[in-house]
Amino acid sequence: MTTSSPLKILIVEDELIIAADIAARLHRLGYTVVGQTDQAQEAVRLVGELHPDLVLMDIRLHGEGDGITAADTIRRQYFVPVVYLTAHADEATLQRAKVTEPFGYVLKPFAERELRTVIEMALYRHAAERRLQESERRFATTLRSIGDAVVATDAAGRVTFLNPVAEQLTGWKLDDAKGKPLSEIFRIVNEETRKPVENPVEKVLATGRIVGLANSTVLISRDGREYPIDDCAAPIHDDAGQVTGVVLVFRDVTEERRREAELLQAQKMEAIGRLAGGIAHDFNNLLTVISGYTVLLREGLGADSPWRDALEQIETASRRGADLTRQLLAYCRKQIIQPRLCSFNQLVNDSLKMLRRVLPATIELITEFTTADTTIRADPTQIDQVIVNLVLNARDAMPDGGRLRLATYRGQAWPGQDPFPAGGPYVAVEVTDTGIGMDTATLARIWEPFFTTKQLGHGTGLGLSTVYGIVKQSGGHIVVKSRPGEGSTFTVTLPAVTEAIATSPTQGVTSSFPQGQETILLVDDDDAVRSLSAMVLRSCGYKILEASSGIEAAEMVAHYDDTIHLLLTDLVMPQMSGRTLADIVRSQITGIKVLFMTGYSEVPLTQSPGGESVWCLLKPFTPQQLAERVREVLDQVNPSSPARG
16 A cells, blocks of 8 residues: 555554564564554553554453453544454454454464555555545535435335434434334325325335325424425435335425415416506596586586585595595505695594504504694605504404504604604604514514415515505604514604695685696597596687597697697507607607696606606596696796797
């Protein structure tokens, strides 16, 4: 055996003269003798200190113990090869020596050639065993490290190996499971029928082929926990092709099922959203016509007409319909955001009027409203969503009843956390419940879309993620404090403003519509909405060009020689959208104003591709709102008058 440096050998021999002779022979053969001893315990100590490559061990030694006990300790503690030197080859001694798995025997007396042969064979075998051990360690490390559970059995279906993942899922440790039938460790049933599923290992042993589990298979662990699993079992063959065992690989598919459920939920919500958007678009058109003609009829009646009250009831019903449509759009998140000055106290109080009906009698509702100014700039519908979600979550956290407290307050010295500047005024609402609370792991995930602690079918997991998005979109901040068994407190903070809230005109009081003489191109695929809008605007003095589609409007612009001051178009139309039409018209008429009419939008309305401001009139609208919005857009300062490009 060729080495880069002389091999180190420890001699353990009870006869000093024989030990000296062996040492001399080893030196002549090119080996290095690192030590000598005639005692078993001393031999073990020297192996630990000198780290020899091989030990030549006499069986009979001085002192306590003999060479066999020393060799056994050296094998277990240091894995150093031992070659026995002995003149005693009786059967009893050989049987004791075999247990220590020696790497060779040299019977005294011996020749140098014989000694060299045994030493080299022992070293070669030891190197081969070390390589095998390293390979087995790498293989075992690989099996322990992979994310799937791995179980191996022998040809009788008895467990021979479990990796840590398999131990975790089955609830069995390898030492406890070894030698037991796999059916005792790997208990599987059909998730729906709860009937036992055929053991895949038995099928592999019977057929010699790879076998997979059927869908809806559940593993029942040793402690009774259940895991939905997917697996595959394959035969282990020896060199002769005989099946000597089976390897079973399986994994917990709980997370995979959750992702599939999330995808299904997202697809379902997308379908609901598209349906809601289409319904809202058509419904808003109907409400625009109903409320518009109702207002016109009411304004044409005398103050003492018996029909005024009936028309006001119709108008009120139209407004309620518009509110329902906004809620539908809020659910599918296609609503047009309309920030305006409003009282935070009033918004919270208005939300509670509806929520009181959904709170059980076992929940005590406590409200504490600050007397300070709580004016904010936000979309009331979105703030209502925030309050509704937080209150309903609090209700669900108190299935046996409790206290729900809502408190608003105003602060003047915000510490400066994003997104508020240091010292800026703010208003806040605290929603506190005495429910089950949340642990740290739950708190870390509550803002994630689709994350929910509720049972399947009892929540989408979108409530708090929607709340978080709305608060951030409104320039605010939300935090939560909670501990298991001690309830939760959600605090929503929004920037306060000092502007005064304008008083809305009283319903039913007439006011003159703003007048004008400009030319307006009116485009809407709904004939009733278009006719109403044209009638109102013509009564205000405008010249109206009507088109029922974007394509018709584009052709009209191409052949119209006079000036068009304003394009008033529905945003959602078949064949050509209002946005596309606006781009075409702007390319032909420089400086033309554009006002979109819409009940919802798939795309946020902020700016046009050319950088022009985008104006929008939300459906349903009243004749007064239409006239005022048109006048407002036309009166905007424009660096150039409409002109053909």
